[in-house]
Structure formats: structure tokens, C-alpha cells
């Protein structure tokens with residue numbers, strides 16, 4: 001018997017469960033590092049297409065510094081001017097990259113990465129706290145469900161941790 005393919009609907013159902021778990025785990029939590037570590041762990045172990053899952057923190061107006069993550073080791077510092085993470089930080093918008101080879105200036109922290117999604121974590125008053133970076137070794141691994149649910153998660157993190165001191 002062949003394994004069933006994961007459809008957008010299956011993935012959405014998985015996200016509903018994961019985000020509910022994350023909500024419960026973060027309830028009442030005010031420590032931003034603890035929250036990022038928990039989110040990275042929960043997401044990474046819930047989806048087969050997530051091969052690197054973690055946060056880069058905005059520590060100045062032009063620098064991202066690696067935060068809690070799961071997967072192989074990631075680059076430590078990424079300027080806003082570089083790569084997919086830098087583009088997300090600079091533009092404060094989600095970057096959806098089905099093929100990293102087609103993205104000019106992609107930073108190859110891991111040569112196995114083929115596609116990725118990077119979502120900024122913004123406070124309600126538009127301050128950038130971090131970016132959530134999810135990389136896959138599979139080409140075009142992410143779909144509309146990933147975009148919707150990761151955006152929703154990052155919006156909620158931005159609201160919950162708006163008091164976080166970054167620098």
C-alpha cells in the first residue's frame with residue numbers, strides 16, 4: 001500500500017492541533033526565549049517537511065542573531081541585507097520561496113535546503129521582534145496551509161510578546 005499524500009486539508013488539520021498545543025503551552029508565559037524554544041520544538045517535530053525550524057532575533061535595525069531552533073546548525077548572524085531571512089526582516093512581510101536556487105542571494109547555511117518560508121514576528125505597533133525561519137530539504141515543500149497558519153502563529157506571538165525588550 002502506498003502512503004497517502006498530504007493534502008492542504010490534512011496539513012491544516014495538523015496545524016489546528018499543533019497551534020492548539022502551542023497555545024496551551026504558552027498560556028501565561030511571559031519569557032520570550034522560552035516561548036521561541038517551545039514553538040520551534042513543537043513545529044519541528046510535528047511536520048515531516050520541516051528540516052530546520054527556528055527563530056532569528058532582531059537585535060538591531062540591521063542584524064538578525066540566531067535564536068532557539070531545531071535542526072542542523074544555522075548561521076549565527078544574518079544582516080537585514082542578506083538572504084531570505086534578511087528580506088523578511090527588511091520588508092516585514094512573509095517570504096515564500098518554493099525553490100531557493102531561484103532566490104537571488106539565498107544564504108546556504110545548509111546545502112540541502114531546497115525551499116523555505118520566513119515569517120516576521122511583529123508587535124501590533126509594527127516592531128520587529130524576530131523572524132520564524134522554516135526550511136525544507138524538499139523542493140516546493142510548503143503550501144497555502146503553511147503560509148496561513150505560520151502567519152497566524154507569528155501574529156499571535158507578536159501580540160503576546162510585544163513587551164519583549166530586544167536590545
Ligand code: SME
Pocket residue numbers: 052073074075078082083084085086105106107108109110113116133135
Ligand atoms: N534560510 C536562511 C538562512 C538561515 S538558515 O538556512 C538556517 C536565508 O537564506 O535567509
